[in-house]
Each structure stands twice: as structure tokens, then as C-alpha cells.
Amino acid sequence: MATLEDLSKAVINGNVAKAKKLTQELVDAGVAPLDIINQGLIAGMNVVGVRFKNGEMFVPEVMVAAKAMSQGIEMVKPLIAETDMPSEGKVLLGTVKGDLHDIGKNLVGIMLESRGFTVIDIGIDKSPEDFVNAIKEHQPDIMGMSALLTTTMLHMKDTIELMKEEGLGHVKAIVGGAPISQDFADEVGADGYAPDAASAVDLCKSLLSK
Amino acid sequence: METFNTTRSNFTRASFEVNQTIFWQMLSDDQCEEIFMTVQELLERTGVEILNEEAREIFEKAGCWVDGTRVRIPSPLTEWAARTAPSRVTLCDRNGKRALRVETTYSYFGPGQGNSFVLDPHTGERRKPVKDDVAATAVVCDALKNIDFVLSNGYPTDVKEAAADLHVFEALVANTTKPIIQYIPSVKHAQAILDMAVAVAGSLRELQKNPFFVYLIDADGTLVHSDETLAKVIFAAKNGIPFIYHTKLVLGETAPVTPAGTLVVALADVLVGVLLSQLVRQGTPVIAGGIFTVRDEENNMLPWGAPEVSLVGTGMSNLLRYLRIPSFGFAGASDSKISDAQMGLEEAFSMLHMGLSGTNLIQGCGLLESGLTGSLVMLVIGDEIIGMIRKIIKGIEVNEERLARGVIDAVQPGGTYLGEEHTLKYFRKEFWWPTLMNRNRIKDWTEAGSKSLGQRATEKTQSILQTHQPEKLSDDVLAKLREIIEKAEAAL
Numbered sequence: 004m005a006t007l008e009d010l011s012k013a014v015i016n017g018n019v020a021k022a023k024k025l026t027q028e029l030v031d032a033g034v035a036p037l038d039i040i041n042q043g044l045i046a047g048m049n050v051v052g053v054r055f056k057n058g059e060m061f062v063p064e065v066m067v068a069a070k071a072m073s074q075g076i077e078m079v080k081p082l083i084a085e086t087d088m089p090s091e092g093k094v095l096l097g098t099v100k101g102d103l104h105d106i107g108k109n110l111v112g113i114m115l116e117s118r119g120f121t122v123i124d125i126g127i128d129k130s131p132e133d134f135v136n137a138i139k140e141h142q143p144d145i146m147g148m149s150a151l152l153t154t155t156m157l158h159m160k161d162t163i164e165l166m167k168e169e170g171l172g173h174v175k176a177i178v179g180g181a182p183i184s185q186d187f188a189d190e191v192g193a194d195g196y197a198p199d200a201a202s203a204v205d206l207c208k209s210l211l212s213k
Numbered sequence: 214m215e216t217f218n219t220t221r222s223n224f225t226r227a228s229f230e231v232n233q234t235i236f237w238q239m240l241s242d243d244q245c246e247e248i249f250m251t252v253q254e255l256l257e258r259t260g261v262e263i264l265n266e267e268a269r270e271i272f273e274k275a276g277c278w279v280d281g282t283r284v285r286i287p288s289p290l291t292e293w294a295a296r297t298a299p300s301r302v303t304l305c306d307r308n309g310k311r312a313l314r315v316e317t318t319y320s321y322f323g324p325g326q327g328n329s330f331v332l333d334p335h336t337g338e339r340r341k342p343v344k345d346d347v348a349a350t351a352v353v354c355d356a357l358k359n360i361d362f363v364l365s366n367g368y369p370t371d372v373k374e375a376a377a378d379l380h381v382f383e384a385l386v387a388n389t390t391k392p393i394i395q396y397i398p399s400v401k402h403a404q405a406i407l408d409m410a411v412a413v414a415g416s417l418r419e420l421q422k423n424p425f426f427v428y429l430i431d432a433d434g435t436l437v438h439s440d441e442t443l444a445k446v447i448f449a450a451k452n453g454i455p456f457i458y459h460t461k462l463v464l465g466e467t468a469p470v471t472p473a474g475t476l477v478v479a480l481a482d483v484l485v486g487v488l489l490s491q492l493v494r495q496g497t498p499v500i501a502g503g504i505f506t507v508r509d510e511e512n513n514m515l516p517w518g519a520p521e522v523s524l525v526g527t528g529m530s531n532l533l534r535y536l537r538i539p540s541f542g543f544a545g546a547s548d549s550k551i552s553d554a555q556m557g558l559e560e561a562f563s564m565l566h567m568g569l570s571g572t573n574l575i576q577g578c579g580l581l582e583s584g585l586t587g588s589l590v591m592l593v594i595g596d597e598i599i600g601m602i603r604k605i606i607k608g609i610e611v612n613e614e615r616l617a618r619g620v621i622d623a624v625q626p627g628g629t630y631l632g633e634e635h636t637l638k639y640f641r642k643e644f645w646w647p648t649l650m651n652r653n654r655i656k657d658w659t660e661a662g663s664k665s666l667g668q669r670a671t672e673k674t675q676s677i678l679q680t681h682q683p684e685k686l687s688d689d690v691l692a693k694l695r696e697i698i699e700k701a702e703a704a705l
Contacts (some may be wrong), residue, residue: 061641063632107430110631
């Protein structure tokens with residue numbers, strides 16, 4: 004019979020078909036849906052996160068593992084009341100105005116979701132107004148901005164300033180992307196910066212535990 | 214799985230030609246033939262000086278014209294030698310396991326020899342080599358994935374000079390299982406080294422079946438073959454031990470100034486060794502090759518990092534490939550004195566070309582200062598270069614699954630391939646993974662000490678020397694080796 008450990012392994016190995024099959028078997032066997040998520044799917048992804056951070060696994064492997072996990076979650080989700088869905092916190096993500104790059108942002112989203120965060124992804128080319136409106140609508144704990152270009156990263160400052168003007172200063176602002184550094188993050192008044200997707204998860208956890 | 218399946222065609226292409234690997238054939242078959250015909254004419258008309266009496270008798274009996282020490286070789290005999298010599302030699306590891314296919318265009322790399330100095334891997338000091346340096350070379354080569362065989366990388370000066378090559382062989386065979394290329398100064402040395410190899414292999418028969426070393430015999434150059442050189446060839450052939458017949462020519466000095474003319478002399482000389490070995494024992498495994506350079510008139514030096522070294526070396530490899538004779542070449546050396554940009558440039562440039570030309574055994578990796586100084590750090594960098602070269606030589610595989618039609622369609626324009634199973638399946642093996650080249654972001658690189666390639670390679674070399682444990686020889690075999698050396702030292 005399928006075990007939660009088997010399911011974790013299927014996620015770690017990035018075997019999407021097997022993860023779906025095992026999830027169905029566990030559901031049919033009457034295992035509690037929350038256990039399937041926490042002790043099977045997310046447990047596997049936690050291992051992936053640690054290995055990614057240690058340089059033992061790489062982005063393509065993480066992406067496929069995340070796909071296995073999220074397809075499993077999609078199957079179990081209808082069986083759980085929405086309020087019972089576990090969440091570490093809500094994070095809103097977007098790429099700044101004038102910038103169409105989203106691979107890094109998507110990866111951060113996947114890593115956050117896989118570690119139990121609820122992620123709202125508003126997409127690419129988002130102006131400060133777009134960010135502020137989305138924050139008002141979704142009420143996240145954290146908002147993250149992504150930029151790949153040195154020309155577009157300057158919009159991060161505008162967004163953070165507009166957030167404060169609109170009284171949304173309680174939402175933590177984090178920034179990331181290839182040209183971003185800790186110095187730049189400090190300069191634009193962000194609450195945090197992470198150099199890669201795995202560190203972004205740690206950053207969000209530490210910001211919310213404060 | 215839906216994104217991974219490609220749409221498999223029901224049609225099959227006929228006569229689909231594939232370049233699975235890149236092969237740099239600089240000389241066409243017609244050009245090779247032209248050179249080979251010239252060589253035959255040269256050997257028949259001018260002939261060569263044969264200073265060994267036994268060899269002259271063998272040549273005369275085979276139909277050569279002998280006048281004093283001048284031997285003129287009829288063309289059919291030269292052609293017979295090239296055809297009779299084996300097209301392939303398998304070199305084994307110390308345990309007799311088949312290791313290197315010295316054939317067609319398989320390329321293998323290793324260090325050099327004949328250097329009078331080494332750079333100390335710990336202090337960087339330039340000093341005379343000692344026996345421990347040879348042992349260290351074996352340990353480092355044993356640990357490096359892309360180094361396929363070993364040579365001394367320095368002549369030990371802390372042992373009895375006349376027996377230095379025996380100490381080299383002992384230090385190499387005791388510290389690596391990889392095949393050994395062993396230089397022999399005389400027949401006496403060849404006999405002692407054979408005795409040592411037999412002690413390791415168990416018997417001469419086992420050694421002949423699965424040879425883990427080859428003799429390196431240096432030809433004397435410019436159509437003269439000395440008494441001792443040919444005695445070594447006869448010895449190797451009689452004992453059925455593979456040997457390398459290796460010439461060294463300087464364009465415009467010991468050979469014609471033109472590369473084509475130099476190749477004529479080089480091929481004529483190595484074919485004399487090949488012919489003699491086949492007349493002594495038909496089927497004797499022989500590997501031929503040469504090292505070529507120009508005179509640097511400004512410094513009165515013979516450079517080993519010059520482009521001509523690779524150019525003429527490639528011509529020689531093409532010729533030997535045309536004749537189906539396994540080849541020995543030279544690359545991975547530099548005229549620089551230290552670990553610097555010139556070193557890396559000349560090292561990589563020469564190894565890429567000799568690799569692309571499909572030279573079978575390529576010696577010389579890690580030689581600085583025009584071959585005078587051996588550097589293990591440079592050898593470690595060479596290991597990384599070889600990895601990159603092998604990635605290039607492998608070429609691009611084109612087949613249904615690698616064409617990725619289905620995945621391209623599934624991802625759609627503007628999408629990413631990062632999360633696809635197709636990517637997952639291939640990204641590790643389709644990409645080359647560096648072990649020394651640094652691709653850190655500047656913050657990580659700075660935090661790790663802002664180290665140059667030279668510093669990182671030095672650290673890796675020292676770490677190998679401190680931690681790598683090559684497979685040991687039994688105490689019994691080691692004792693036998695000591696005994697053979699002591700006996701030989703008394704006689705030499």
C-alpha cells in the first residue's frame with residue numbers, strides 16, 4: 004500500500020505521474036487530506052528546498068518537484084474546507100513596470116508555495132499603482148518585487164514609497180532579481196532582500212516571525 | 214508525460230549521415246597519400262643511416278639495399294610495414310583491466326616528461342625534481358578524472374642517476390593504476406623495467422595480453438637511427454611489449470622549414486622503427502608520433518606553446534590516421550614561466566587542436582618554460598581543460614527526442630523550459646559541469662577569498678596530495694620491485 008513516505012519520495016524525484024497516482028491511492032485509503040499535504044507532498048518539497056539550498060539539486064529538478072507537489076495538492080484541495088488549508092502567510096509577487104522577466108519570480112513563488120505560503124502572483128510589467136491596488140485587494144503579509152534590468156529596478160523605490168503614502172507600510176516589502184543587492188534593497192527602503200529563491204523562503208519566514 | 218513525448222514519425226530516413234563527433238582532418242586523404250608516396254621515394258632513394266648491426270642484417274634479409282650503414286628501403290616494404298603494424302593497441306590499467314582504446318580517433322591525455330625542474334606544489338619554488346615528485350604526479354593523475362595515463366613529469370635527482378628511470382617506474386606503478394608511458398634510455402633499463410612490470414602483472418604472458426605500460430623510445434631524428442635506439446626497438450618487439458617510436462624535429466634546423474617537408478622526414482623516421490619491429494615480430498604493437506617546433510630566433514629557444522607545435526602535430530596525427538597506425542602527440546605545454554594567462558592560453562589552445570585531430574595519446578600536459586619545468590597545478594588546470602574539450606568533441610546529438618518538438622509545442626512561445634521533464638532528463642548530461650572554472654556571483658566569489666584560477670588549482674592540487682589514496686600494490690610486489698632496482702643499480 005502507498006505510504007506518505009512514498010509520496011514524499013515521488014515529489015523529491017520529480018515524478019509527477021507517480022505523485023498523482025499515490026495521492027489518489029492515499030485519498031482512497033482514507034488518509035486525512037491534511038496529512039497527505041503536510042506529511043506527504045510538502046514534506047517531500049521541504050527536502051527539495053534543503054537540497055536546493057545546499058547545491059545538491061538544481062532549478063529544473065525543483066520546478067518538476069514543485070509541479071508534482073502542486074498537482075497533488077490540487078487533487079486534495081476540494082476535500083478540505085478553505086479555512087483549514089494550512090498557510091505560513093500570504094505573499095504577493097510581481098515583476099516591476101517595464102520588465103517582462105518572470106522566471107526568477109515564478110521560482111520564488113513555487114518555492115514559497117511548496118513551503119506552505121499562499122502566493123498571489125500578479126504577473127509582469129506592474130506599475131506601483133498596480134501593486135498598491137493588488138495589496139489592498141488581497142491583504143498579503145509580504146509583497147515581493149522582481150526585476151532583471153538595471154533600468155527597471157528603479158521602479159521598486161516608487162512602489163515602496165507609494166505603499167507608505169497609501170498607508171500600507173505594515174506590509175513587508177522584499178526585492179530580488181539579478182541586478183539587486185542588499186545595498187540596493189536598503190537604499191530603496193525594502194524590508195528584505197534574498198539572492199536566490201531558497202533564501203527568499205527563509206527571508207519570508209524570518210520577516211513573519213518578528 | 215504529455216509534454217515530454219515527441220511526435221514520433223512513421224517515416225524513416227534512408228542514408229542519414231551523422232557527425233557524432235568532430236574530427237579535424239586538416240590533411241585530406243589525397244594530401245596524406247602524396248606525403249606517404251614522397252616518404253616511400255625518400256626511403257628508397259636517399260635511405261636512412263642504420264647504426265645497429267643486427268637491424269642492418271634484418272633489413273638486408275628483408276630486401277633492403279645496404280651500403281655500409283646506409284639502408285635504402287624498397288617502397289613495397291615501407292607500404293607493407295604500414296599495413297602490417299596493428300591499427301589498434303589496448304592499454305590496460307595496472308590490474309589488467311582494458312582501459313584505453315588506442316585506435317581510430319580516440320584521444321587520451323597525460324603529463325609530460327624530460328623536464329629538469331618542477332614547481333613545488335606547496336611552495337611554488339622552482340627546483341630539481343626528486344622521486345617523491347614523480348610519486349606525487351602519479352597520485353594527482355590517479356585522482357584526476359580526465360587524465361588517462363602517466364609519465365614521470367620530471368627526472369628524479371635524489372636517486373642513483375643511472376637507475377633514475379627504474380625509480381620513475383616504481384614511483385608511478387606504486388601510486389596509480391593508470392597506464393604508464395615509460396621512457397627507456399637503454400636495453401638494460403628496458404629489461405629491468407620489463408622485470409618490474411612482470412612482477413606486477415604476474416607473468417610475461419599476462420603482461421603481453423593486457424599491457425599496462427608502453428615503452429617510450431625516442432628516435433634520433435633526421436634519418437639517423439642509432440645503435441642503442443634500434444636495439445631498444447628490437448628488444449620491445451622480441452618481447453611483444455607495445456612501444457612508442459617518437460621523433461623530435463625542429464623546422465628549419467633538423468628538418469625542412471616547411472611543415473610538409475618536416476612531415477616527410479618525420480613519417481620516414483617513424484616508419485623505419487615500425488618496419489624493424491614488424492620484421493622482428495610481425496604484429497608487434499607500435500604507436501608512432503612526434504613533437505615538432507620552430508626555432509625562436511629572437512631568444513634562441515625552442516618554444517612548446519607555439520601554434521606550429523599544434524599545426525604540424527595535427528598533420529602528423531592525420532598522416533598516422535590515414536595509415537591506420539596509432540598516434541602519439543604533444544599538447545598542454547607552455548613557454549610561460551609561471552601560472553598565468555599565457556600558460557592557460559597555450560595549454561588550452563594546443564590541447565583542443567590535438568584533441569580535435571584525434572591524436573590517440575597526447576603527452577605534455579603541465580609543462581612550463583618550454584618543457585623545462587613541470588607543474589602539477591598546471592596539470593590540474595589541464596584536467597579541467599580536457600573536460601571542456603571533450604564536451605566540444607562530443608558534438609551535438611540529433612535525434613527525435615533531442616529535437617524536442619513535443620516539448621517546444623507544449624511550452625508555447627514565450628514559455629520556460631525550466632519545469633519540463635525533458636529538461637530534467639537531459640540538463641545534467643547535456644551540460645558540462647565545471648570543477649575549477651569559477652562562475653560565482655561577485656559577492657560569493659569575494660566572500661570565498663577572491664581567488665584566481667591559479668590559487669584555486671593550487672588548493673585542489675594540495676588537497677588531492679593530502680587526501681587521495683591510490684590503490685596500493687601488495688608488500689610482496691613492492692619488495693620484488695625494490696629487489697630488481699637494487700640488482701640493476703649494482704649492474705648499471
